[in-house]
Amino acid sequence: MPLIEYRDVTVMRGGTVALDSLTLSIGEGEHVAVIGPNGSGKSTLVKTITRECYPQQRGPGSWLRILERDTWNVFDLRCLLGIVSNDLLQTCTQPYSGLEIVLSGFFSSVGIWPNHHVTQEMRDKAGEVLRRLEISHLAERRMTEMSSGEARRILIARALVHDPTALVLDEPTNSLDLRAQRELREMLRNISRAGTSLIMVTHHLPDIIPEIERVILLKDGRVFSDGPKRQVLDAAVLSSLFDMPLELITRDGYYHLL
Numbered sequence: 172m173p174l175i176e177y178r179d180v181t182v183m184r185g186g187t188v189a190l191d192s193l194t195l196s197i198g199e200g201e202h203v204a205v206i207g208p209n210g211s212g213k214s215t216l217v218k219t220i221t222r223e224c225y226p227q228q229r230g231p232g233s234w235l236r237i238l239e240r241d242t243w244n245v246f247d248l249r250c251l252l253g254i255v256s257n258d259l260l261q262t263c264t265q266p267y268s269g270l271e272i273v274l275s276g277f278f279s280s281v282g283i284w285p286n287h288h289v290t291q292e293m294r295d296k297a298g299e300v301l302r303r304l305e306i307s308h309l310a311e312r313r314m315t316e317m318s319s320g321e322a323r324r325i326l327i328a329r330a331l332v333h334d335p336t337a338l339v340l341d342e343p344t345n346s347l348d349l350r351a352q353r354e355l356r357e358m359l360r361n362i363s364r365a366g367t368s369l370i371m372v373t374h375h376l377p378d379i380i381p382e383i384e385r386v387i388l389l390k391d392g393r394v395f396s397d398g399p400k401r402q403v404l405d406a407a408v409l410s411s412l413f414d415m416p417l418e419l420i421t422r423d424g425y426y427h428l429l
Contacts (some may be wrong), residue, residue, distance in 0.1 A: 172239060174199045174337055174368065179233040180226045182215050182392075189215035189224075191392035199238075199336060202369045204379045204400075207389035208413050213372045216389070217341045220370075221245075221254055238336070249279045253330025253367075256341035260322055269309040269317070269325045273297045276329035293332075300328045304358060320351030324358060337368035344378055356380050376404070381424030388412050400426075 175197045182190040190212045197203050207213050218224040219235060222245050226235050234241060237248065253276075263272055267282040274297050278287050301307045306324050314322055323343065330338055343359070344352040356378065363369050363382040371378060379386065379400065386403040388395040395412055396403050404426050406419040418429040 172199050173197065173236065174201070174238060175220060175370075176234070176236045176239075177219075178235075179229065180219070180235050181229065181233075182212075182219060182224050182226050184215060184224065188392055190219070190226075193393060195387060195394055195397060197370060200368055201385060202363050202383040203371070203385045203387060204383045205370070205372045205387045205389060206374060206376070206379075206412075207395070208374065210391075211389040212392040213374070213389055214341065215392075217254075217256060217339060217372055220252065220339055222248065246279050250333045251336050253327075253333065253335040253338045254341075255323065255326045255330055255338065255343060257345055258341075259326060260319075263326060263329075264314050264322065266313050266315050268311050268313055269306070269321075269328075270297060270301070270311065272314060272325050273301065273310075273328045273332060276332040296332055297328070300331050304328050304331075318351065319346045320348070320355060323347070323355060327358065327362070331362070331367070335367065337370055338362060339370045339372075341372045342375075343371065343373065344375060352377070376419075376426040376428055379404075379426060 173196045177193045177195050180190055180193045181188065205213055205216060215224055237243060263281050265282065271283050274289055274293060275282050277293050283289060301310055304324055304327065306328065309317065309321055309325055344355055347355065359369060360380050360382055369383065371383065384400050386400050387397045388403060390412055396408055406417055409419060410417045420427050420429060
C-alpha cells in the first residue's frame, strides 16, 4: 500500500511555485532519501506531509494521499508519521526536560500541560524508547541545556512513542558536529532495522545510511530522478542536479561528494 502518494500536485508558497505538478509514490516499508539543492521543494514536501502546506485545488486526476486517504485529522496523522524537523527543534528548545518532551509526543504538544493525563503506560513507553535509543541519561536534562545532537535524539524518541509507520526527517544532521552526525546516523540505522520506514529529506549525501535503497532527486519542484540508490547517485546526474561539476566516492556504504 502506498504510504504517501502525490499525483500532479502543485503547491504555491508566497507567490512562488514550490512543487510543480509533482508525481511520486512512496510505499509502506520503504527507506527513501529525498535530495535536492536549496529551493528544490524539499521542505515544502515535508510540510505537505505534515499538513502545514496544502496543494492547489485541481482536477480529479490530482491528489495527495497518505495511507490511501485524502483527508486526515492532523492529530490522528501525527500518531502514524513521526516528524523530526528543524522547525520542531526550535519550537521544543524550551525549559522542559527530555522526558517531558518525549511524553508530549502522545499529545502532539510541546511539553506537558495541566489538561494532559499522563498514564503509567505512557511513562513506561517513553522510558522504553529512551532506553532503546540509549539516551535515558537525557530524561531529566532540560532541552535548553542539551547540545543539538542530544536534542535531536530526544525529538526522535518523541516521534517514536506511537510506534509510527514511518519516521520523516528533515535535514537531520544540520548544525551537528562530526561525532554527533555519526551517532545520529547509527541511531537511524538501528531504527530502520527495527522495521520503521525512513523518509529522509537532506542535501548531505552522507546522511543516506546504507539501509536506504531508493533516492529521489528534486529540482525546481519536480522529480529530477528517482530510482535505486546505485543508479541515481551518479556523479554526472548529481552534477546536473546541482549545476556544478562534482565527483563522487563511496566508503563503507556511504556516499560523499568532492
